[in-house]
Amino acid sequence: MVCESWNEKLDTYLDGELGEAETRSFDAHVRGCHSCSADALTRVQLKRTIQVAGKHFTPSADFRRRVRQSIAPKPQRRLGVGWILATAVAVILVVGALTSTYVGSRADRGQVFSEIADLHVATLASSSPVDVISTDRHTVKPWFQGKIPFAFNLPELQNSGFSLLGGRMSYLDQAPGAHLIYDVRKHHISVFVFQERSLPARLDEKSLAPKQLSFNMETWTQGGLRYFVIGDASGADIDSLARLFKAAS
Amino acid sequence: MSATSPQSASFEELAMPLFDQLYNFARWLTRNTEEAEDLVQETYVKGLKGFSSFQLGTNFRAWMYRILRNTFLTSRTGLRVTMSVPLDPEQDASELAIENDTPETILLRRSNSQLVLNAVDHLPVHYREVLLLCEMEEMSYLEIAETLSIPVGTVMSRLSRARSTLRHHLGRKLQGDEAGMEIVGETNYGL
Numbered sequence: 559m560v561c562e563s564w565n566e567k568l569d570t571y572l573d574g575e576l577g578e579a580e581t582r583s584f585d586a587h588v589r590g591c592h593s594c595s596a597d598a599l600t601r602v603q604l605k606r607t608i609q610v611a612g613k614h615f616t617p618s619a620d621f622r623r624r625v626r627q628s629i630a631p632k633p634q635r636r637l638g639v640g641w642i643l644a645t646a647v648a649v650i651l652v653v654g655a656l657t658s659t660y661v662g663s664r665a666d667r668g669q670v671f672s673e674i675a676d677l678h679v680a681t682l683a684s685s686s687p688v689d690v691i692s693t694d695r696h697t698v699k700p701w702f703q704g705k706i707p708f709a710f711n712l713p714e715l716q717n718s719g720f721s722l723l724g725g726r727m728s729y730l731d732q733a734p735g736a737h738l739i740y741d742v743r744k745h746h747i748s749v750f751v752f753q754e755r756s757l758p759a760r761l762d763e764k765s766l767a768p769k770q771l772s773f774n775m776e777t778w779t780q781g782g783l784r785y786f787v788i789g790d791a792s793g794a795d796i797d798s799l800a801r802l803f804k805a806a807s
Numbered sequence: 808m809s810a811t812s813p814q815s816a817s818f819e820e821l822a823m824p825l826f827d828q829l830y831n832f833a834r835w836l837t838r839n840t841e842e843a844e845d846l847v848q849e850t851y852v853k854g855l856k857g858f859s860s861f862q863l864g865t866n867f868r869a870w871m872y873r874i875l876r877n878t879f880l881t882s883r884t885g886l887r888v889t890m891s892v893p894l895d896p897e898q899d900a901s902e903l904a905i906e907n908d909t910p911e912t913i914l915l916r917r918s919n920s921q922l923v924l925n926a927v928d929h930l931p932v933h934y935r936e937v938l939l940l941c942e943m944e945e946m947s948y949l950e951i952a953e954t955l956s957i958p959v960g961t962v963m964s965r966l967s968r969a970r971s972t973l974r975h976h977l978g979r980k981l982q983g984d985e986a987g988m989e990i991v992g993e994t995n996y997g998l
Binding site: 617 | 818819822823826827828830831834835840843844847848851852854855920921923924927938939941942943945947948963966967970973
């Protein structure tokens with residue numbers, strides 16, 4: 559067969575693997591040889607068929623994801639910005655919570671003291687500041703029976719300079735208490751007595767901020783009761799009356 | 808932000824674009840979806856581990872195909888296939904040529920690509936792989952030689968044999984002779 563030698567190299571020619579000179583010779587031969595030209599055409603079409611049909615199998619998306627994960631760069635063991643941010647957020651939240659609690663507590667305390675001052679002023683401004691008018695502690699104390707859910711003692715005021723004007727019901731944060739009014743050298747002093755557990759904030763004497771109040775005030779807790787002594791009298795007078803109450807309780 | 812190794816990041820960038828074709832090739836080699844997935848998975852893991860030894864600028868595609876092919880040869884299926892390798896598989900191609908048949912012509916007339924796929928699938932694995940690398944991946948003979956770690960001459964002879972076998976099978980198939988494939992089955996012509 560005349561084309562036998564060409565035919566043996568036809569696949570190599572179609573694969574583009576012949577040398578430059580041999581390829582040029584092949585080009586010329588194929589253009590002029592009908593038999594080799596037809597053979598080359600069918601082989602090219604077979605190559606194309608294998609090329610297209612051979613890409614028959616496609617990996618699943620899940621498998622692709624798994625392989626990608628298996629070769630994905632692993633994060634190194636050092637704190638990244640994400641961790642730093644997360645830590646910072648956590649610290650801010652904790653500090654925020656603590657601050658909020660502290661500030662809230664301070665706010666509650668401040669609010670209690672302000673309210674006590676308001677009660678004191680409002681009572682003195684009233685046309686009837688007391689509901690029970692008596693200088694006798696044995697008259698005033700029984701008056702509160704059945705009106706408040708606790709009992710308390712009133713001090714003996716003989717030779718103390720203080721005098722009892724009377725008493726009335728009072729309410730602090732919707733909790734009932736006793737409001738007593740004393741007089742010392744024409745200054746009126748209010749003494750409030752409430753159940754400690756009914757108050758909205760934990761109070762102590764150190765919590766007092768006299769500079770923020772226009773009155774002198776002293777407070778303490780004794781026997782489950784919270785006492786407030788407040789007035790425009792001197793600090794010494796406030797303290798003296800407080801001592802009398804403490805001694806009586 | 809997590810820190811990444813530039814070397815492993817480069818591997819992912821280079822290797823993932825080859826994913827579809829590597830899987831397709833693996834599937835053709837193993838003839839089984841699960842085995843193909845295992846083969847590709849192992850290829851990528853090995854590639855990542857050995858990437859530090861890969862010289863950037865050289866043929867990464869051939870490198871990955873070589874890993875996949877070597878992994879396949881050590882797999883159960885691969886070992887079973889290579890157990891039937893004849894001593895001199897490159898010398899008896901002429902007896903398979905069916906010069907009086909024109910399978911391509913018949914094939915083109917029928918436009919039956921499934922028939923071609925079946926014919927490729929029935930090729931012994933060492934013919935199948937060289938044919939797929941040449942036709943599907945359009946690798947040069949040199950690249951195929953590099954991938955399969957064989958001389959270029961062997962690539963050419965295997966390609967020739969693969970094509971002859973393919974034509975033989977297509978001719979037999981189109982003539983309805985089912986027994987034709989037994990002549991070139993892996994048991995007799997594994998390599």
